[in-house]
Every structure is written in C-alpha cells, then in structure tokens.
Amino acid sequence: MFQNFDLSALVDSPYQVGNVLTLRQTEQSELLRVKIKKLQQPWTLSCCMVVDVLSDSPDKAEETAFLKLYDWRFAAQQRSDQGLDPWTEQSASDYAKFVLSGDADTFLQQLKRPDDQWGQYQETDENWDAVQDEVFLVHEARNMYRNETTVYKRLGPLQGTTVPRLIDAVELDIGPTNLDDENKKDLFKVQGILIEYISDGFTLRHIGSMVPAEALQGIVDQAVDIARSLGDHNVLNADVRIDNFIVTQTHESDQKYRVVMI
Template sequence: MASCSPFEDYQVGQVLTLSVIPEQGEKSSDSTARARIRHLQIPRTLSCCMIVDLLGEGCPDNPVFLKLYDRRFSEQLRSDHGIDPWKRDAEEEYINAVRTGAARQFLHNLHTIPDFEEDTGESWDDGQIEAFLTGQVHELFNTEATVYDTLRDIQGKLVPRLVARVHLPLSLPDAGIGLADAVELLHIKGILLQYIDGFSLSKVQDHAPKSEWQGIVDQAVAIVQVVGDHGVLNRDVRPDSFIVQRDRSGCYRVFMIDFGLARLRGWNETERDWAKAKLNKDEEGAVGLVMKKRLAREGFELRFENSDRYMEWAGGDDE
C-alpha cells in the first residue's frame, strides 16, 4: 500500500502508510502502521527524522520518532559523497534503472568487483548515483537496527526503545515493478523509536542549572561505557548524540541516540584488538573532553572520577 510520491518531499500533516518489517525469525505479515507527521527535524543529516502520531485503534497517545533512511533528502549523506541535491530528473532515471534491472546489476558490481567505485565513479549517471546512495542508506538502516537489537536490555533506559522496523513504499507514476527484489530498491527503510522529549547534551547550559551539569555529563560518559560493554563501537559519538530529559520528579535522564555509524565487535576480534579500536575512536573523550571545554566557557569545571583516564583522552576539536 503506497502512500508517498517518489517526487515529493515530506510535509507536516501528511499521513504515511508504513509497512512493518517482521523481526528476524517472525513470519512475514501485511502489518501496516499509519503515521501523521507532527514535526520535521531540520537540518537533515544521514536520514530524515520526524515526530509522528500513530493512527488507529490501540495506538499510543504519545508521539513516536520516525527515522527514514531516505537518500533523496538526506542532505549530509549526499554532501559527504560530493553528490548534488536530489532532483526529479535523477529520480526518473533511477526508477527506470530499477525497472530494467540496471540498478540491481550496478549494485552487484559495486559489491563484488574490486575498486569498482574508484575505477568507474567519475562516469556514473544519475540513475547509478541514486542506486549507490540506496546501497548506502540500506547499510545505515541495517547497522542501526542491528545495534538496537544488541542493546535490547537497555532500550527505554539508556537508549530509546525500538518500536518497529518499517519501510515506506513509494507510489510509481505508472505500471509497477514485478520482481520483489527490484521493488525493495524503491522502499524507504526506517525505524520507529520511542520519542524522548528533551534537549541535546550540547545545549545543557541553556536548559539545566549548573548544579546538574556534572551529573548529566557523568551519565553520558557512563552510557558510552555500557554501550561499549555490549560490543558496540560508535564511530560518531559527540554531545549531539545524547538527549537529556527532565522527568516528572525533576531528575535529568540521559539517552544515547544515533547508531547508524556504529559497528559491532567482530566475532574473532581479540580483547586486545577491541581495546585498541575503542582507544583509537575514544568515545568517552568525544563526550567528556568536549563537554569539559564547552562548559569551561561558562566558568564551570567538570571533574571526572578517573582523572588518569581523562588525561589520556585524545579529545580533538570540540564541535
């Protein structure tokens, strides 16, 4: 059941019909979820994020967070790869490449031929570029969904709860595409998450009193450690990777978000190699040292229990 044109952007008030992707081991089903867009998050980065209300009997009253890995409008993704903003002509060329099987063949070559991107990238047409981006967003989706599965026991506590994996079918301007694996190339994959109504850790000085800053940053650093203990290494940890929520009792709770650029510990990765990888990425320093520098501008000195560990943090730029 398609609910979105491949040539139109998302709009507040729009109702999306999302197909629910069964979890691994579950039988396939025709389950759908209807979601009305309440708010669109700007700017768009590696995905398109929005706050939505689920419609229908038995749906929760509270809004949920919808993250769609949409190559068309993921501005940072396109910019990171030096690709121009999406345009209708490119979409028409991509749809045609999916219909003819050229897109599937292109992705096969990309994944199986050594140095294919380096050797041919300069000559890609618009259809091939959009196919390349489809492969990129599918990988982001698979990574983030897998990480949330790995963090199942801390969902709703230290990271948002994963409500469902979904995909948004796009309605085609004329005849459909018969092959199921080809149709998938026109699906916008996504995840529905618990909506955390709060503020970014990077804005803690604007939303919380100074008396709470130390405890809030301590929570963020502790979450990094817990996530690491689950065998997850996040390559994109920064203060904006955390949402701080003030609960009904007045206490501040921190949640870690955004795992599209994370990876799991390899099954054959030794303790030594894993420790080296974590040290090189320095997730704790990416939070602790950056926030220490940022809050120092406000005349506040963050202190850390393990001062020796703090001195080892590589840190880097604080933005």
C-alpha cells in the first residue's frame, strides 16, 4: 500500500542537538527553520527543546526560543500512561498503513464524539489494538495543543511579562512528501508552540539558595499575583506548582527579579 512512500521522517527522531527542523507557522502558513541547541529532558507529554530561530536575512540576528512539540511518538510519559512501548520502525509502519487506508481518520472521528454518545458503542479502549492506541495519543496531543494555544491567546496582555511571549503556533511535517490527500497528510503532522526562552533562570523551589533574604517576599508576591491574574483572563490552571514559576534577574532599578509562569 505504501511501498512508494518514504517513511524515514516518520520512523526516526529528528530531535538531536545541531539538527535543523523546518516548521510551518500555522496562521501565516510560512516556513520557519530552527536549529536545536539543547534538549529539555525528560520528555513527559511533549518534546521540549531550546532552539535558535534561523533567518535568511544576513542582517537579522538569530533569536533563541523554546520549542514545545506535542509529538506522541517520543513523549515518554504519554506513551507509558497508555501502556505503549517506545516508538519503533514497526510502530511507524503500522501507523502509516492505518492512516493511508483511511481507517485512522474514521477512528479519530469516533474519538471526537461527545461523551454522552459513547454508550451506544461497544468498543472501549480495552479493545483497541496498538495502532488505535497510537491514534488516541494523536487525539490527546491535539487536545493539549489546542488547550495551550487557547490559553496563550487569552493571556495575550500578559505575554512577555508574567508569561512567556508566544512567538508562533507551528507544525512539523513527518509524513511522506508525495502524499496528496489532505486528511491523511494532517495525521502526519506534529503540532506545537514556539515561545520566548527564559534564560539564566531558576524555579521558585530554589529561591532560598539563589536570592538574598530581603528579596524573597517580593518574589513570592509576584508569583501569587500571577496565579491570581489567570482567573481575570478566564483561565483555570489546575497545575499551579512552584516548579512552574521561573525567576530571572532584571536590569530594572525598581525590580531586580522577574517571575514568569510557564
């Protein structure tokens, strides 16, 4: 069925330091090239890395950014939670066959049914085979991507101050280049976000050893204000943890430390 398709991009992980990824900006539909600078591991529900945004213009400096891709193939915790083994060449072959047959899109549409309609179907996740589990991970990855981009849009006024600036929502194409069917091509795309990179920072957990005692209260107050401000923008964060706050030094006279929620 797919002997004429090159599946190398689907099989192999492109996430190696020094590799250049070609991303598509989802809104402008323009291509963006980034070079991987550092992998932020372990990977849980997404694959995170520090990248340099490459420019074709010689007079434009590169920007260092943080890339978060919801790539179900290599998100270790997501696969473990679903009881799936690590991604292999056989996994890629089975997934490609499922997508190219049209069965993956049919199964994905079933997953999008409202919860109150599940009762009329006999099949549950206990009856799924491995390739259906893979498509379920794709479904979950898309939901996480959709939720995160929605949150960043709602927090637009806070971007670049108390939350990182969203540079772009992006897609990475991992499918065969000679595939024409748009629905099938869509299942060979990894979605993600490119955001401001907060460098030289430390988490709220470590402020006791990283800042002078007289600065502690001001930093804690900033973190509390940030958490409260989410509600003002209709965002409910059920995962407020001290490790989600990054503290960096600033060069401003009135505020020596900046707190950012990630």
